[in-house]
Amino acid sequence: MGNIIKLKIDGIVVSxxxxxxxxNAAKNVNIKIPTLCYHPDLCVAxxxxxxxxxQEGARTLxxxxxxxxxxxxxxxxxxxxxxxxxxxxIELLLSEHNSECTKCYKNGNCELQSLAAExxxxxxNFIDLVPLHNYTIDNFSPSIIKNNSKCIRCQRCVRTxxxxxxxxxxxxxxxxxxxxxxTFLEKSLFDVVxxxxxxxxxxxxxxxxxxxxxxxxxxxxxxxPNKHVVVQTAPAVRVALGEDLDMRHGEIVTGKMxxxxxxIGFDSVLDTDFAADLTIMEEGTELLTRLKKALVENxxxxxxxxxxxxxxxWIKFIEHEFPQFLSNVSTxxxxxxxxxxxxxxxxxxxxxxDPAQIVxxxxxxxxxxxxxxxRPEMRSSGYKDVDYVxxxxxxxxxxxQAGLDFRSLPEEKYDSFMGQSxxxxxxxxxxxxxxxxxxxxxxxxxxxxxxxxxxxxxxPVRGMEGVKETSVKIERTLPEWRFLEGVTLNTAIAHGLANxxxxxxxxxxxxxxxxxxxxxxxxGGCIGGGGQPIPTNAEILMxxxxxxxxxxxxxxxxxxxxxxxxxxxxxxxxxxxxxxxSHELLHTNYIDRSEK
Amino acid sequence: MTEIKEMVKxxxxxxxxxxxxxxxxxxxxxxxxxxxxxxxxxxxxxxLDISAAQVYGTASFYSFLDIKPRGKYVIRVxxxxxxxxxxxxxxxxxxxxxxxxxxxxxxxxxxxxxxETNDIGWSDQEPSLLINETPYTNLTSEKIINIIHxxxxxx
Numbered sequence: 001m002g003n004i005i006k007l008k009i010d011g012i013v014v015s016x017x018x019x020x021x022x023x024n025a026a027k028n029v030n031i032k033i034p035t036l037c038y039h040p041d042l043c044v045a046x047x048x049x050x051x052x053x054x055q056e057g058a059r060t061l062x063x064x065x066x067x068x069x070x071x072x073x074x075x076x077x078x079x080x081x082x083x084x085x086x087x088x089x090i091e092l093l094l095s096e097h098n099s100e101c102t103k104c105y106k107n108g109n110c111e112l113q114s115l116a117a118e119x120x121x122x123x124x125n126f127i128d129l130v131p132l133h134n135y136t137i138d139n140f141s142p143s144i145i146k147n148n149s150k151c152i153r154c155q156r157c158v159r160t161x162x163x164x165x166x167x168x169x170x171x172x173x174x175x176x177x178x179x180x181x182x183t184f185l186e187k188s189l190f191d192v193v194x195x196x197x198x199x200x201x202x203x204x205x206x207x208x209x210x211x212x213x214x215x216x217x218x219x220x221x222x223x224x225p226n227k228h229v230v231v232q233t234a235p236a237v238r239v240a241l242g243e244d245l246d247m248r249h250g251e252i253v254t255g256k257m258x259x260x261x262x263x264i265g266f267d268s269v270l271d272t273d274f275a276a277d278l279t280i281m282e283e284g285t286e287l288l289t290r291l292k293k294a295l296v297e298n299x300x301x302x303x304x305x306x307x308x309x310x311x312x313x314w315i316k317f318i319e320h321e322f323p324q325f326l327s328n329v330s331t332x333x334x335x336x337x338x339x340x341x342x343x344x345x346x347x348x349x350x351x352x353x354d355p356a357q358i359v360x361x362x363x364x365x366x367x368x369x370x371x372x373x374x375r376p377e378m379r380s381s382g383y384k385d386v387d388y389v390x391x392x393x394x395x396x397x398x399x400x401q402a403g404l405d406f407r408s409l410p411e412e413k414y415d416s417f418m419g420q421s422x423x424x425x426x427x428x429x430x431x432x433x434x435x436x437x438x439x440x441x442x443x444x445x446x447x448x449x450x451x452x453x454x455x456x457x458x459x460p461v462r463g464m465e466g467v468k469e470t471s472v473k474i475e476r477t478l479p480e481w482r483f484l485e486g487v488t489l490n491t492a493i494a495h496g497l498a499n500x501x502x503x504x505x506x507x508x509x510x511x512x513x514x515x516x517x518x519x520x521x522x523x524g525g526c527i528g529g530g531g532q533p534i535p536t537n538a539e540i541l542m543x544x545x546x547x548x549x550x551x552x553x554x555x556x557x558x559x560x561x562x563x564x565x566x567x568x569x570x571x572x573x574x575x576x577x578x579x580x581x582s583h584e585l586l587h588t589n590y591i592d593r594s595e596k
Numbered sequence: 597m598t599e600i601k602e603m604v605k606x607x608x609x610x611x612x613x614x615x616x617x618x619x620x621x622x623x624x625x626x627x628x629x630x631x632x633x634x635x636x637x638x639x640x641x642x643x644l645d646i647s648a649a650q651v652y653g654t655a656s657f658y659s660f661l662d663i664k665p666r667g668k669y670v671i672r673v674x675x676x677x678x679x680x681x682x683x684x685x686x687x688x689x690x691x692x693x694x695x696x697x698x699x700x701x702x703x704x705x706x707x708x709x710x711x712e713t714n715d716i717g718w719s720d721q722e723p724s725l726l727i728n729e730t731p732y733t734n735l736t737s738e739k740i741i742n743i744i745h746x747x748x749x750x751x
Contacts, residue, residue, distance in 0.1 A: 168646065171653035182656070184649040185634060193647060
């Protein structure tokens with residue numbers, strides 16, 4: 001801890017740790033200073049100037065986000081100078097912002113709009129510069145729409161893409177009045193090294209970066225009497241959806257969400273968690289098979305460490321950045337895609353439906369899932385396995401459009417078949433969850449005993465640390481797994497692509513010796529996905545994470561292999577993990593995109 | 597490995613692979629190639645382990661780091677306020693007429709490119725321009741025609 005600094009803000013004496021910004025010091029005493037370019041997850045930029053305050057003795061106004069406190073400082077946040085400056089700054093931003101607010105997708109959830117409303121900007125002191133610029137809209141990506149006419153150049157997206165994701169698809173280009181947020185050679189996001197993770201979207205204060213929405217398409221499918229519309233919901237949606245519907249951060253809304261989906265008119269409301277359990281069966285078996293080949297058969301062609309494949313942002317990242325490790329990635333499709341293909345094969349057969357009639361919709365905390373569903377490999381059923389991917393935010397919009405009072409909805413249960421799941425599946429939504437679920441099942445396969453952690457809670461894989469390393473020693477194995485006796489299984493978990501990159505660099509240099517790595521593209525895992533309610537930040541992530549673990553604890557079954565519907569689907573349809581059917585439907589291959 | 601990739605690799609070995617090496621590498625490539633091609637920028641990114649967009653972002657900031665192919669002689673007319681007052685418009689018109697191209701374009705024989713630039717430090721002798729690295733000042737339309745003629749007859 002640094003020294004304690006005393007200062008005065010609006011007449012109130014404040015004591016904070018040295019290095020605290022004026023902005024955060026003011027927050028401590030409930031003085032709200034408006035911000036736009038500031039974001040708690042990112043480094044300070046200080047470029048929008050809307051947070052200016054007056055410092056006694058200083059010649060000019062001070063950007064409170066970028067100025068650390070000092071002893072004896074006297075700050076005033078509400079003076080005529082500050083108010084006039086802020087108002088002018090907002091007006092100047094608006095003069096370059098395409099203020100077609102009523103026709104904007106972010107209408108009602110725009111930080112600039114809120115500020116304009118707060119400061120009652122009604123006059124036209126500045127010329128509207130938008131018509132003088134030749135702004136472009138990029139809507140070629142299946143995930144992200146980038147509209148430069150709305151951009152206020154706060155550079156939150158640029159900092160996000162660089163600091164959290166180490167992708168830097170979005171950068172500042174050109175200078176002066178021509179300065180803009182751009183991609184490589186101004187290409188479409190579809191044509192550059194972009195992982196579609198959507199972290200830029202959840203931090204964009206305006207409507208410059210938004211998800212490509214498929215709300216109308218889904219409504220049309222629901223209204224079409226000839227279509228059978230199946231919906232699946234990802235683990236992380238149930239702990240965040242409520243935030244867009246006037247509920248607390250991290251409130252568990254599983255039952256209400258199921259109820260809302262039924263009322264909206266989906267013919268069958270099912271759970272991606274079922275496919276998460278299935279993923280554990282396939283991926284767990286794949287890991288053990290790889291270990292056996294490497295340790296017993298001494299097969300040098302087996303790629304270890306094996307890396308998880310659930311996160312489509314991560315998949316696109318490794319395809320661009322580390323193609324030499326593509327054979328290390330589990331061939332398992334993500335739960336969304338496993339679910340999609342089963343919907344149009346197994347489910348169709350069981351319900352006696354023509355797969356051509358089925359529209360398969362998924363609700364995801366993710367924008368990269370939209371890209372994933374569009375991949376040409378994801379048509380193993382003979383149809384597009386997942387027709388439309390909606391984000392948590394889009395579902396919230398539909399619930400509002402349907403006129404439902406979400407808070408008062410009753411709690412309902414998922415339909416069956418493919419609606420049953422376990423605690424192991426729900427934790428897929430948080431960083432470390434896939435690892436924990438896999439260990440719960442794999443350890444029991446090998447030893448016949450439960451993982452040696454109280455209440456099945458594998459604490460070392462939990463938490464928000466960027467890279468988590470754990471080793472599990474395997475002892476007293478069952479006879480068929482004797483080759484693993486005494487083996488220490490080394491694992492690593494990374495979330496956020498900047499952390500993923502670090503782990504991969506350690507693997508590449510030979511510094512790290514892992515057997516199994518879990519990687520999620522988004523900070524916090526899917527709970528922090530690019531399709532989650534805005535805002536998302538570290539504090540909110542903690543609440544969503546707690547909710548996920550609470551949901552796990554509350555489940556009657558907490559291990560994937562004990563899910564009765566999983567047992568049944570293997571008996572009736574897939575036969576066995578990594579069997580022929582599973583290869584046909586549940587596994588995939590990847591593309592080297594390094595030349596792009 | 598292509599010629600450009602080879603060149604970038606040699607430059608990275610010379611200047612290092614830190615972020616600070618980006619500027620000298622960009623300048624060296626422009627010097628050799630006359631502009632930064634997509635391939636060159638992608639390879640610089642690979643060598644420095646940064647994104648191609650970051651290379652582009654830096655290059656696009658500087659008017660002397662061309663990201664479009666330019667002619668053998670790049671004419672940059674000063675667009676400072678003083679140049680404007682001393683008759684830059686006339687100079688540009690003469691150049692456009694004489695070269696049969698507009699600002700931002702390159703002649704079909706790839707001999708001349710015509711661009712504008714920020715102040716080049718000859719405000720006391722405006723209008724002024726640069727042809728590659730040579731400054732020409734106190735310009736008149738006649739002078740311009742002679743200068744262009746001179747360059748044409750060099751080839």
